[in-house]
Amino acid sequence: MNDTAVTTTPDGRTIGGVLMEMKHITLRFGGVEAIKDISFDIREGEIRAIIGPNGAGKSSMLNIISGFYVPQEGEVWFRGVKRPPMKPFQVAKLGIARTFQNIALFDGMSVLDNVMTGRLTHMSSGLFGQALWWGHAQAEEVENRAKVERIIDFLEIQNIRKTPVARLPYGLKKRVELARALAAEPSLLLLDEPMAGMNVEEKEDMSRFILDVNDEFGTTIALIEHDMGVVMDISDRVVVMDYGKKIGDGTPDEVRANQDVIDAYLGVAHD
Ligand SMILES: Nc1ncnc2c1ncn2[C@@H]1O[C@H](COP(=O)(O)OP(=O)(O)O)[C@@H](O)[C@H]1O
Numbered sequence: 594m595n596d597t598a599v600t601t602t603p604d605g606r607t608i609g610g611v612l613m614e615m616k617h618i619t620l621r622f623g624g625v626e627a628i629k630d631i632s633f634d635i636r637e638g639e640i641r642a643i644i645g646p647n648g649a650g651k652s653s654m655l656n657i658i659s660g661f662y663v664p665q666e667g668e669v670w671f672r673g674v675k676r677p678p679m680k681p682f683q684v685a686k687l688g689i690a691r692t693f694q695n696i697a698l699f700d701g702m703s704v705l706d707n708v709m710t711g712r713l714t715h716m717s718s719g720l721f722g723q724a725l726w727w728g729h730a731q732a733e734e735v736e737n738r739a740k741v742e743r744i745i746d747f748l749e750i751q752n753i754r755k756t757p758v759a760r761l762p763y764g765l766k767k768r769v770e771l772a773r774a775l776a777a778e779p780s781l782l783l784l785d786e787p788m789a790g791m792n793v794e795e796k797e798d799m800s801r802f803i804l805d806v807n808d809e810f811g812t813t814i815a816l817i818e819h820d821m822g823v824v825m826d827i828s829d830r831v832v833v834m835d836y837g838k839k840i841g842d843g844t845p846d847e848v849r850a851n852q853d854v855i856d857a858y859l860g861v862a863h864d
Pocket residue numbers: 622625627645646647648649650651652653654
């Protein structure tokens with residue numbers, strides 16, 4: 594398949610050309626090679642899973658995409674252009690949003706205010722702008738609110754919009770984090786273990802929301818997930834990492850049949 598080929602999935606969704614390409618990425622922490630010469634791509638509109646045992650380097654890979662880490666070797670390409678080293682806020686401005694493996698919300702603030710912080714990358718009026726050009730800032734505020742309210746409705750958290758995040762159960766906090774990431778209207782959404790620690794029902798809800806986000810907003814999604822049932826159900830293609838190396842890459846069926854993947858990862862969980 595070439596970089597611009599458009600394909601249709603078995604469930605009728607359209608997958609476009611290559612959106613993001615990681616080329617020969619190597620990342621070291623002191624003497625530890627967390628990522629060793631890994632290449633893979635993410636295509637427009639797809640749900641791309643990254644799986645592998647703990648310590649494989651999955652979060653580090655998402656941290657490279659989101660600008661938190663800069664690899665010692667390799668290139669990051671986005672929309673056909675090689676990306677220079679960037680800070681996370683610069684990556685956010687490109688339309689890449691993320692959630693964290695450990696929830697990172699403002700505990701004392703309401704759900705609504707937390708989700709509003711996701712709009713920050715879109716706000717042109719700074720404090721001075723707001724003082725000097727009140728009308729413009731007000732219009733922007735109204736527009737931001739409307740977008741945030743739409744996302745809150747979409748993720749079915751209207752009834753808790755005024756609740757401080759600290760009071761919410763874990764599963765709902767994860768959903769608020771998703772809402773905040775979506776508030777940035779990303780073209781690429783990175784989810785680091787969005788279902789970790791959830792019960793079966795919460796996982797089903799989150800799976801459905803991820804599929805709905807992809808379907809409704811056309812958002813490309815890269816997610817790290819341990820639950821193989823979920824991965825097989827919702828992802829179009831899967832990258833498998835083990836000890837910093839890529840050991841598999843393909844459709845869920847291809848990856849499931851890959852002997853290296855079975856030996857390193859699946860065999861343990863599915864015997
Ligand atoms: N900031 C860091 N400093 C030092 N070592 C790190 C850092 N982040 C990750 N590592 C190391 O890199 C390896 C991969 O970690 P990580 O990307 O978190 O794996 P995963 O998400 O697959 O569990 C581990 O050995 C981890 O200890």
